[in-house]
Amino acid sequence: xxxxxxxxxxxxxxxxxxxxxxxxxxxxxxxxxxxxxxxxxxxxxxxxxxxxxxxxxxxxxxxxxxxxxxxxxxxxxxxxxxxxxxxxxxxxxxxxxxxxxxxxxxxxxxxxxxxxxxxxxxxxxxxxxxxxxxxxxxxxxxxxxxxxxxxxxxxxxxxxxxxxxxxxxxxxxxxxxxxxxxxxxxxxxxxxxxxxxxxxxxxxxxxxxxxxxxxxxxxxxxxxxxxxxxxxxxxxxx
Amino acid sequence: xxxxxxxxxxxxxxxxxxxxxxxxxxxxxxxxxxxxxxxxxxxxxxxxxxxxxxxxxxxxxxxxxxxxxxxxxxxxxxxxxxxxxxxxxxxxxxxxxxxxxxxxxxxxxxxxxxxxxxxxxxxxxxxxxxxxxxxxxxxxxxxxxxxxxxxxxxxxxxxxxxxxxxxxxxxxxxxxxxxxxxxxxxxxxxxxxxxxxxxxxxxxxxxxxxxxxxxxxxxxxxxxxxxxxxxxxxxxxx
DNA sequence: CGATTCGTTGACGAGGGTCAATGCACGTGG
DNA sequence: CCACGTGCATTGACCCTCGTCAACGAATCG
Numbered sequence: 001x002x003x004x005x006x007x008x009x010x011x012x013x014x015x016x017x018x019x020x021x022x023x024x025x026x027x028x029x030x031x032x033x034x035x036x037x038x039x040x041x042x043x044x045x046x047x048x049x050x051x052x053x054x055x056x057x058x059x060x061x062x063x064x065x066x067x068x069x070x071x072x073x074x075x076x077x078x079x080x081x082x083x084x085x086x087x088x089x090x091x092x093x094x095x096x097x098x099x100x101x102x103x104x105x106x107x108x109x110x111x112x113x114x115x116x117x118x119x120x121x122x123x124x125x126x127x128x129x130x131x132x133x134x135x136x137x138x139x140x141x142x143x144x145x146x147x148x149x150x151x152x153x154x155x156x157x158x159x160x161x162x163x164x165x166x167x168x169x170x171x172x173x174x175x176x177x178x179x180x181x182x183x184x185x186x187x188x189x190x191x192x193x194x195x196x197x198x199x200x201x202x203x204x205x206x207x208x209x210x211x212x213x214x215x216x217x218x219x220x221x222x223x224x225x226x227x228x229x230x231x232x233x234x235x236x237x238x
Numbered sequence: 239x240x241x242x243x244x245x246x247x248x249x250x251x252x253x254x255x256x257x258x259x260x261x262x263x264x265x266x267x268x269x270x271x272x273x274x275x276x277x278x279x280x281x282x283x284x285x286x287x288x289x290x291x292x293x294x295x296x297x298x299x300x301x302x303x304x305x306x307x308x309x310x311x312x313x314x315x316x317x318x319x320x321x322x323x324x325x326x327x328x329x330x331x332x333x334x335x336x337x338x339x340x341x342x343x344x345x346x347x348x349x350x351x352x353x354x355x356x357x358x359x360x361x362x363x364x365x366x367x368x369x370x371x372x373x374x375x376x377x378x379x380x381x382x383x384x385x386x387x388x389x390x391x392x393x394x395x396x397x398x399x400x401x402x403x404x405x406x407x408x409x410x411x412x413x414x415x416x417x418x419x420x421x422x423x424x425x426x427x428x429x430x431x432x433x434x435x436x437x438x439x440x441x442x443x444x445x446x447x448x449x450x451x452x453x454x455x456x457x458x459x460x461x462x463x464x465x466x467x468x469x470x471x472x473x474x475x476x
Numbered sequence: 477c478g479a480t481t482c483g484t485t486g487a488c489g490a491g492g493g494t495c496a497a498t499g500c501a502c503g504t505g506g
Numbered sequence: 507c508c509a510c511g512t513g514c515a516t517t518g519a520c521c522c523t524c525g526t527c528a529a530c531g532a533a534t535c536g
Contacts (some may be wrong), residue, residue: 069477178481178482178483179482179484180482180483189484190482191484191485194484194485195481195484195485197483198484
């Protein structure tokens with residue numbers, strides 16, 4: 001169940017069986033959540049950290065005008081809120097995009113790892129820094145990339161991340177998002193998202209059907225999206 | 239010199255004289271940098287952490303098409319790269335926007351604080367988490383706010399941050415940016431930035447001249463920008 | 477079999493990008 | 507002290523990307 005996290009961390013440093021076991025032992029409970037339900041809500045201060053085991057979720061913010069913006073996708077192996085122990089409260093919410101199973105790790109266990117297991121602590125810290133780097137890349141994307149390249153770019157990122165978590169081993173992966181959700185994350189409307197996807201399809205770059213995305217020509221896609229995976233900080237090839 | 243950092247951290251927890259002294263003692267050297275020079279460049283791995291003492295800087299990324307995007311403003315009291323000790327290399331660069339003085343703190347000193355001074359470590363960690371929260375807010379801004387509200391929003395943020403760092407005590411602050419730089423951070427062109435500023439001026443919300451920004455009616459500005467300072471995580475009033 | 481949810485399409489218009497020129501405040505050198 | 511260059515703010519004209527509104531089709535489901 002915790003495989004995706006271990007696989008991901010392995011792209012930073014080798015995680016031993018003992019360290020894996022330590023992580024497993026830190027999980028006090030595992031919960032199943034329906035699609036569209038909140039894992040954490042803005043203003044709250046959860047007492048435990050959540051780890052995605054199965055399914056997708058997203059960080060999001062609800063705006064005054066009723067719109068909502070997705071700031072991150074969380075896939076299996078991603079940690080939802082390692083940091084919240086420090087902060088007074090969440091400044092955003094997290095909800096599932098598919099049915100999901102989530103592991104809960106009490107803050108004490110995290111603190112224990114941080115204090116007594118330097119290597120593992122570094123690996124966890126690394127993963128939060130990568131999340132931050134992704135955030136920066138999305139900011140650049142929405143600020144200065146055209147809609148088609150922006151979408152192509154996030155597709156490249158999600159393939160690399162899916163492969164890192166062991167969720168794919170070719171040039172395709174499950175993309176369980178509606179076009180509306182894709183749009184909400186890239187700062188564009190459903191209508192435009194739909195048209196851009198059609199353009200990428202017609203140019204032979206991708207196939208997207210039944211919630212599965214295929215990237216046909218990785219090199220061409222990377223060139224089109226100006227995708228440079230350095231911000232994902234995989235020390236080893238994905 | 240290190241006042242702004244202490245003042246900022248004080249919004250999270252009281253920093254004792256001893257802790258302040260510890261921070262000061264961690265600084266091995268202080269450097270002066272001209273405007274427009276890089277403090278750290280993408281791909282490098284600096285051996286020390288940089289703290290802004292005077293002047294402004296920015297995180298930025300250079301894009302393929304030559305455009306450049308500013309992802310964060312760094313003002314006195316802000317840390318440039320606490321995290322880089324963990325990562326293989328920088329995935330972005332940092333350069334000054336004004337002449338600046340910067341303090342250098344070797345990673346060992348940071349590690350020492352992290353290991354032996356839990357309170358101070360928490361405070362530093364808090365400040366990096368706030369930086370991340372700002373990043374999220376900017377992402378939402380560029381994704382889902384109109385140009386005028388976006389600009390108004392960042393002005394609100396910068397006032398709060400300036401006041402937190404003790405750089406202002408009324409509704410005005412130094413904004414040493416060109417309109418081009420403002421645009422580069424908000425994902426808009428100079429031309430449009432200029433027009434939006436004029437609109438904000440004509441609506442009586444702000445005055446901006448000689449690199450000084452005045453917000454005339456804070457309440458109205460906050461309402462217009464839909465500014466909610468919770469993401470800055472100041473536990474105490476600013 | 478309606479009711480939903482999601483993808484798709486069309487028509488229209490506005491927000492904001494692009495290009496280009498002008499003004500204005502400087503600093504520098506002659 | 508003037509001539510000139512440079513950096514930055516400002517304007518105008520034009521147009522394209524993308525948002526908005528609205529309708530329709532396809533698939534799924536109780």
